[in-house]
Amino acid sequence: MNIYRLIETAKDTDRRLSPIPAAEREVRSPKHLSCIINIEQEKTYQTILGFGGALTESSGYVLSALPEEKRREVIQAYFDAAEGLGYTFARTHLNSCDFSLGNWACVEQKDESLASFSMEKPEPYQLPLLTDAVRTAGGNLSLLLSPWSPPAWMKDNNDMNHGGKLLKHYYALWASYFVRYIDELAKRNIPVWAVTIQNEPEAAQVWDSCLWTATDEAEFAVEHLGPQLKKAGYGHIKILVWDHNRDRLWERASESYAYPGAESYIAGAAYHWYSGDQYDAVKRVAEAYPDKLLIFSEGCVEGGARPGAWFTGERYAHNIINDLNNGCQAWIDWNIALDLSGGPNHVGNLCDAPVLVDTQKGRAYYQSSFYYIGHFSKFIKPGAQRLAVRMDSWMVPAAVDGRMGNTMEALAAKNKDGTISLVVCNRTEADMVYRLHLSGSGEERILLCPSRGIQTLLIK
Template identity: 40%
Template sequence: MKKIGVIITCLCFSSTVFSQLKSPKQEQKFTTTNKKITVYTTAEKSNLKLTATDNLVFSASKQPLETETSIFVEPSKKFQNFIGIGGAITDASAEVFAKLSKEKQTEFLNAYYDKQKGIGYSLLRTTIQSSDFSSESYSYIKEGDKDLKTFSIDHDRQFRIPLIKQAIQTAGGKLTTYVAPWSPNAFMKSNNDVLRGGTLLPEYYQTWANFYTKFIKAYEKEGIPIWGTSTQNEPMAVQTWESCIYTAEAERDFIKNYLGPTLKKENLGNKKIIIWDHNRDLMNQRANVIYSDPEAAKYIWGMGFHWYETWSGGLPMFHNVRKVHEAYPDKGLLFTEGCVERFDDTKYQFWPNAERYGTAMINDFNNGTNGWTDWNILLDQKGGPNHVGNFCFAPIHADTATGELIYTPSYYYIGHFSKFIRLNAVRISSAVSRSSLLSTSFLNADGTIATIVMNQTDNEISYNLIIASQKTQVKIPAHAIQTLVY
């Protein structure tokens, strides 16, 4: 979830990488001549799971009719670079993984990180200290150690670091890894508690900035390169678990005066800083406040966001992602967390959970997002472990009583993107003539195109895939997702 080094170099300081791309060299024009289309399908009420279901060819296309459903792809119209798809290796995921047999561990690693045997994850998120998806709250320092003299990541060496290393190895030796803190230590906070919100006390701004550098250097010493860090996971949510509140102004000033300069001073200035790392609802205000300050903005790669704004009873705010991208096209966008909440073991195969992933991924990519990261890669048969009872779904669960792995439909829906959109890809123009289908398309560096098509209706749909004067005709089952590779 691989030429990561090349991607990182390209993303560092280019002001055009995340706007419409135009290469200075002459690019070879995409042609449908002699192109074969392989169709991969996952569908409800069937055995189709990332299954190759058709091999098609292009033929001449006339003006499509209003009575037809068509997808129009224009490869010459290029947009944002793609930096990967992946999930989070939390303490919970690592603890459950350690309980699996060696055979099941290998199966699990291949399922996520092997390009051929699995779905080819290329992104990895992990936590700085504990989160709710840890068996307990813990810290890398002794409480009250403002000089960080007791700093140690020994806690992570038992479960988390070994799993991260195996994931990197299975992925071919490289994964774009980024990190996020859930809370500073209690003594650094206004509420003297790592849980239930509170704010970082001004006298500990420098101590906390130093903490990031300690963590990054410690992980890199372990052989885990760190691509970047967010400032704070969910900085506007007072949670029953590890949490800390930053207003937009507080996050801006912490980055401008402490985190950015400290990373630079410690020779970590190449690490990407991700702001917000919270829901789509307030992301525009956060972007406006922070990006309007050039002294803060110069340190920032872009914005991370989650999908939980639906807690209020409303619909996903996909359009806010587009509005941030339109306003600040030189900044990156990264989906940093999403999961299906409220675990229920009778709903392992509940299809709308998978369709939630497909809908979000297509919309987020079409609105300018560069990469997409799921939450826990693995949880147990209770939706944990979680030290505050906030149990959730993962794409794969392990029944620790039987030792079996349980693959949910969400795993396959994510795979329709992660397996076929490769690093160095660029999103291209893709539009649908009817709302019964959703679609997005990416042009890979090898010249192939991956077009993802999703059908949320109760009916099979026939549609045209049209590129210039060429087309092919495809059928997609009810409640299905397809990837067309050509």
């Protein structure tokens, strides 16, 4: 078994995505063995499409406060394939979202001709960020476009906030609005890979929101959005439903997929993490609908910025490992950058981000979550196939209760070049010794993952 690279990030050290000799982590004696990690090469699962983050107006705004060289540095740190995290996915919003400077729409006042359609609002901050991300990724960026709310005048509550519903007689016009926005992005060489019909369609938020049932979403996709995209030459753009939490993923996806004609226009479902660890729902959808896309489209640590926090990175690793081990195909973080308060957010719904920006001093700070995401995005390349990982464990001397629980978690994937990427995460306060076995190799290694640490092993 040739472990030709070992990359490590660990709390209370200076190691941040740092390569170290694998021999430095080898242990001669299995005296304090915590678990055996078995990579079963012959068992392959879904193709992993890539990783990414959200390019919101707020992210564009805080990055604009940096000196241009530092702003470019942050974008390269995310989207540069050679030197950065190698993001190949991104998400952005159609009209405003909560991480905007205020409510806005591209057609503010009632105009059923859409003649007054304007890109004035996204032009200063959102569009430059999108343009630079596409360029930095070498054009290899799959962009997911999501609306938080139609214009107020299209809704039954005449308000972009507080839920409400899109009026049925505006379904066709709202589909035309999607097409017009995609046209405007195309003029700027920003291609769209997929759209979701609505961000969080079961939540009436105090910010931009709109309520849709699963059948509503399917009807809109099949009867209006899908045909209009096809007619406009965008038949390749994928339509995803749900775009809300794991807890209702099965119910919503299965109901939308059952709508007549859905197989022709609905490519899959997207989901978020805010309801907790319902990975069984992810697995159920993945197994029942293997031909449909399953995309994690949003997750962040809520409650404002957490400068210097370590648990934030561990939360990302826990979610990425379990989402992908249960069938997810692409994983997209929320805002790529926010200010030191966790904003701006026009209703005070502050959150954390992997890069925090001091807009007064013009400095960017990379958080633990940035490095933890990098252990996946840099080394599990688009097109990799997930491999089966079986973890065997009994009594664990390093664990508080003497048992393994989810103290050590692992994900393995085989890249197109044959390299196996194994990510191992240790969320305990103790060093964890593990035996690594690769099926078919006839070899084992005994290694150590440091406390509060994450490792990526590249195996030939």
